[in-house]
Amino acid sequence: MSASFPIFAHVWRADAVDHAVAQTVDTAYAALNAVLPGGGWPQGALVEVLQPQAGLYEWGLLAPALAAVQSAQPRQLMVLVGAPCLPFGPALGARQLNMQRMVCVHSKGPALLWATREALQCADVAAVLAWLPDARSAHLRRLQIAAHAHNKLLLVFRPLRAQAESSPAPLRLLLEGVVRDEGNLLVHVLKRRGPPLGAPLLLNTWPPRLAALLAASRERLRRQREEGAPARLPSQVALPVTSPHSPLHALLDRIAHLDHH
Structure with missing residues (x-):
């Protein structure tokens, strides 16, 4: 059968993790890479991150990957849309992030969605981080299409109440802070191209x-x-x-x- 229909070899089976993701960014956490399709953050796709409060855990989780993106593309920009507070330069600088290549967009309501789409369409932008607490599934679908069309790394942060809503994001995570010797962050993989993950991952995201x-x-x-x-x-x-x-x-x-x- 495989000799007559070689295209079947490229069909993704829903009971297996999809490793045929075109391009990914290393998360810098081996345990997380091991459970993500393609072994990292998918580029050209929407990654939705849910957490109890904006600004709590996202930088610890994402800083290593974002620093690697900046290192690989030093002339490109990173756009922050609707960040809950002004990024603290010394702390992010200690995590090897170049603050001079970051652009913060502050607005409210529909303007946040417009700014996110515009950033995704900009050739000088490598990654977009957007805090969109009131976005709906239709809004996220348009952002997913834009991220795919322009092959951008897109991370959208939303509150826990969004967990009950449908989402077009191929990858959806929920973050939970803990106090343990082995780590400080539990990552629940709510959605991925593959079978459900039975237990959350424990990561150490401290500098x-x-x-x-x-x-x-x-x-x-x-x-x-x-x-x-x-x-x-x-x-x-x-x-x-x-x-x-x-x-x-x-x-x-x-x-x-x-x-x-």
Whole structure:
């Protein structure tokens, strides 16, 4: 049969992950690459990301891939449409993102959709990130068509309430923050070209320096417990968080000091 009809070899079966995606961007997370069709973020397609609050988890998840896109296409722009707050340059710079090649578009209502479509059609744009809490399925379908037509990396962020709505996005994720030694972000793959994923993925999206400091802090607490010394957690410290001598400020100061060296 395969000799008579070789085209069957290129037919995607719904019970298998579709690895015939034309072009993808490495997510920088091996576990996530392993479950995504094509092994990365699909280029020329809409990726829909749901989360409880805008601005919580998207940069940690996407920064490595976006930095790689900027490195590969240094003259191209990255457009942010409807970002919930102004991106914090030092933090994103520490994640190797070039803020000088980012364009932020602030608007409301239908103008957000218009700006997203215009950005997708621009030859000087490599990727578009759009926060569209009120977009409907028909709106997303038009954006999916535009992303495919212009082969752009498109990521759309929406609230959790959108989970019950239909979506034309080939890839749909839900993000959930956790506090564990192994990681800080659960990624639920709600939709992909392939069978459902039974369990969410646990990723560590902390910046390397912060991850190292947190690991050292956990190790210090472990040794204190083994030696019988009372371990004081940040929540047990009487100083207010706003105090310049609080543990939180000390940790942030150490991170800032490392980032300048």
